Amino acid sequence: MPTPTRPRPTGEPTRVDGVRLESLHVIQDVRGAGRVLDDVSFEAPAARLTVIAGSSGAGKTVLLETLAGLRPATAGSVRHDGAEPLPPGPEFGFVPQEDVVHRELPLRQTLVHAGRLRLPSGTPVEAVAARVDDVLAALGLTDRAATRVGALSGGERKRACVAAELLTRPRVLFLDEPTSGLDPVSGAALLATLRELAGNGTTVVLTTHVLADLPRCDQVVFLAPGGRLAYAGPPDALRAAFGAQTVEEVYAAVAGGAVAPPARSGAGSEAGSAAGSAQRAVPECPEAVAPGPGAVRQWLLLTRRTAALLVRNRLSVAVLAGSPVMIVAMFAVLFRPGAFDAASPDPGTTTMIMFWIAFGAFFFGLTYGLLQICTELPVLRREFLAGLRIGPYVAAKLTTVLPVLAVADALLLAVLRALDRLPAAGWSTYGSLFVTSVLASAAALALGLLTSAAVTEPGQATLMLPLLCFPQVLFSGAFVPVPRMALGGRVISWAMTNRWAFEALGGAVRLPALWRDGGSPMGPPLLASYGDSFGHPAVRGWVVLVGFAAVFLGGTWAVLVRKCRSYGGR
Numbered sequence: 001m002p003t004p005t006r007p008r009p010t011g012e013p014t015r016v017d018g019v020r021l022e023s024l025h026v027i028q029d030v031r032g033a034g035r036v037l038d039d040v041s042f043e044a045p046a047a048r049l050t051v052i053a054g055s056s057g058a059g060k061t062v063l064l065e066t067l068a069g070l071r072p073a074t075a076g077s078v079r080h081d082g083a084e085p086l087p088p089g090p091e092f093g094f095v096p097q098e099d100v101v102h103r104e105l106p107l108r109q110t111l112v113h114a115g116r117l118r119l120p121s122g123t124p125v126e127a128v129a130a131r132v133d134d135v136l137a138a139l140g141l142t143d144r145a146a147t148r149v150g151a152l153s154g155g156e157r158k159r160a161c162v163a164a165e166l167l168t169r170p171r172v173l174f175l176d177e178p179t180s181g182l183d184p185v186s187g188a189a190l191l192a193t194l195r196e197l198a199g200n201g202t203t204v205v206l207t208t209h210v211l212a213d214l215p216r217c218d219q220v221v222f223l224a225p226g227g228r229l230a231y232a233g234p235p236d237a238l239r240a241a242f243g244a245q246t247v248e249e250v251y252a253a254v255a256g257g258a259v260a261p262p263a264r265s266g267a268g269s270e271a272g273s274a275a276g277s278a279q280r281a282v283p284e285c286p287e288a289v290a291p292g293p294g295a296v297r298q299w300l301l302l303t304r305r306t307a308a309l310l311v312r313n314r315l316s317v318a319v320l321a322g323s324p325v326m327i328v329a330m331f332a333v334l335f336r337p338g339a340f341d342a343a344s345p346d347p348g349t350t351t352m353i354m355f356w357i358a359f360g361a362f363f364f365g366l367t368y369g370l371l372q373i374c375t376e377l378p379v380l381r382r383e384f385l386a387g388l389r390i391g392p393y394v395a396a397k398l399t400t401v402l403p404v405l406a407v408a409d410a411l412l413l414a415v416l417r418a419l420d421r422l423p424a425a426g427w428s429t430y431g432s433l434f435v436t437s438v439l440a441s442a443a444a445l446a447l448g449l450l451t452s453a454a455v456t457e458p459g460q461a462t463l464m465l466p467l468l469c470f471p472q473v474l475f476s477g478a479f480v481p482v483p484r485m486a487l488g489g490r491v492i493s494w495a496m497t498n499r500w501a502f503e504a505l506g507g508a509v510r511l512p513a514l515w516r517d518g519g520s521p522m523g524p525p526l527l528a529s530y531g532d533s534f535g536h537p538a539v540r541g542w543v544v545l546v547g548f549a550a551v552f553l554g555g556t557w558a559v560l561v562r563k564c565r566s567y568g569g570r
Ligand SMILES: Nc1ncnc2c1ncn2[C@@H]1O[C@H](COP(=O)(O)OP(=O)(O)OP(=O)(O)O)[C@@H](O)[C@H]1O
Pocket: 030, 031, 032, 033, 036, 054, 055, 056, 057, 058, 059, 060, 061, 062, 063, 207, 209, 569
């Protein structure tokens, strides 16, 4: 493992004007967990490093999110510079427990993407690059700039998350357990970096389980089980406040219900002064901060980033390239050539070829979509706080992945024609087959995105694959023609995109005429079974597929807005 490098100074660091934070008699009731914070009052002074400690489940994360203004308090209040917390903007930094930078790209490129999304609209590319270089140097990451984020050590990756936050020079930075899982040297280096940030004016608040973090901060806030404040004050007075020899003894005393006397802990007095100042304070007018990029620019930036991530992700590339190759290979060995020969067709095979083209297009779309969102939800939620809009985000997924799907669909049709598994027909027939395939893929991609947005982890998305595929096969109308289905089956088949794609494809290659006039004894009975399944204009199927895609994309948008707005359990 590379030795953690100490941050290097980069000329004269720009001082920022840190935010003074106050927690005033905060009570936080969480559904399912009861009272998590119980009358917590303290002040986190501007330009200081405050550490929130306490045993597991004491409410440290909830307190951090409440102090950050991400969770409204059930009772009591939180003040930033004596006023209501403003919605998060460029002056606000927040690093949750999960990593909030993509792992696929080199560190510098990752930060340039983050900078272009977060820095004010119109910031020149060179200025973004210069800012990224400054931040990399300030965090001692310059020599790791070309390394893929996923290949960084845990401590370096945590600093990479902090780097993304520093791009906008935040006045306040919240971090949830940034030193957890780091070796003592990496943890100490990160703490030193955060101290330096506080020295430059940023108010830094972090939660921790690491005892060594406590003496390195300016103030300790100690939570007792049940979310009561046990201590708030300087770290060097912590042990004395509990009559303890070691910090471990403090943990044990607090677990047993000990609370430091208010006068010594400073909690009461500071809370008092905080409350007083809250009444006195004239809410400061927030500095005018230039807005970030608008919706169209966000869409362009996200499209570029999604494309870069797509080609860098080995699993995506394997799925992108592997699925069409696998399906074409299976077609070639499964079906004999010439099934569409007008003089002696093979009606059963023509049905199956149409079905598997429809299902292939569906499968490409679904598999491409399923891992798109769930693998980066923590990044999206953090960027949402920084001003990213969900509409451009979902649109960027579509505009990046759909062209790849279109190429896969076109290749599938071209190879099948070249292998004589599709009829010799004109451009209008193949144009219709192509449009139907692309729309089937688009609807499936949208279904994949919706599923990816709705699940809580990638493993669940993978489990959803068979669940989503089975009904599309069974109720497509290929194996049991729709007119032969029971009433319930017919109703369900309406909701299957594969049914509409299958019928439009069958109509495009004129299956009814081939079966009726082709001279195969199998033709007329099949025609009787399928009824008028293929008798509608392809446009009908296209409209239905576009409708499904729109509904699924709308659902994806709604789910993501709900998930992003509920940051901090709201
Ligand atoms: N969204 C939520 N829904 C239900 N319970 C919650 C939610 N958020 C927090 N809690 C509960 O609130 C309590 C405090 O949680 P919190 O994550 O703040 O603890 P913590 O001190 O940070 O713990 P740890 O150190 O283990 O991370 C826990 O009992 C937790 O289960």
